[in-house]
Amino acid sequence: MNKINISPIGKIVNGNEVKVILDPKYAKALKGLEGYSHVQILWWMNGSDNQRDRNVLVEKKPYKNGPDEIGVFALRSPERPNPIAVSNVNIAYVDEESGTVGLYYIDAFDGSQVLDLKPYTPSIDRIENPMTPDWCSHWPKSYEESGRFDWEAEFNF
Template sequence: MEQTFTVQTIGTIENDEKGAYIQLLPKFIEGLEGLEGFSHMKVIYWLDGMDLPEMRDILQVASPYKKAPDVLGIFATRAPVRPNLLALSTVRIIEADLKNGRFHVDTIDAEHGSPLLDVKPYTPSEDRVENPEVPYWSEHWPKNVETSAAFNWSEEFNF
């Protein structure tokens, strides 16, 4: 059974030469109560730059990864081509201005102006997997976000 849902934007993502920021709309700021003290959060946003009807029907893509099979299903990638253009990133909070609903974050894989759909606190008891299993073509990738920045990702992608 196919269903359609409506979501509302709760803010925007600012990602430019000044840095990466999460900005909530004023009417949602009170929802941040209790978020202080968390070092990381999960950010859900909309890949609005890919919002073309024909892109939503693509279910397989040429592998973006050099060591993976030549063709992958989109659910085995983090490609922006998807039936639903939801994106999820875990970010480190550098500075939180809860009064104004603004977060300076370390980095986020989002275009400037991307619509923000939700934020959630990162909690190790729910979000961390101690010993995850991955396919052979990605088993040499970094084991955490902290070491990922120093990894030579250019050797992994076909673009």
């Protein structure tokens, strides 16, 4: 296979303030993003970028109600061949001049590298009747409901 060249476009700040700070050369690419309420952020799971984690293909019972084994392509696990994550998040503000996108929350570590930003558009991204396995059918049906869900009760890690 051909080599792929991916260059980070910025980083995630996840502290007192949550935001994406772009490399200055990409700041103009934010033009028009302020009209959207949500953005999809593709980011690199830095802590899982090692040979051991990249070679994990099957996890042993990560979910309490799940199967005894499950492949990483059926999980959002950081252990995978390429530690790429995607998060759909609310936009708090967009500052094109500083190359910053303010967020309310993101499930990424401070300093995680951002690979790309894509506007969330319901006409392309929303699935009205998605199908999930029975073992997770009780999970929230939307991003908004997820904040009130007891996720800790679901995981074995």
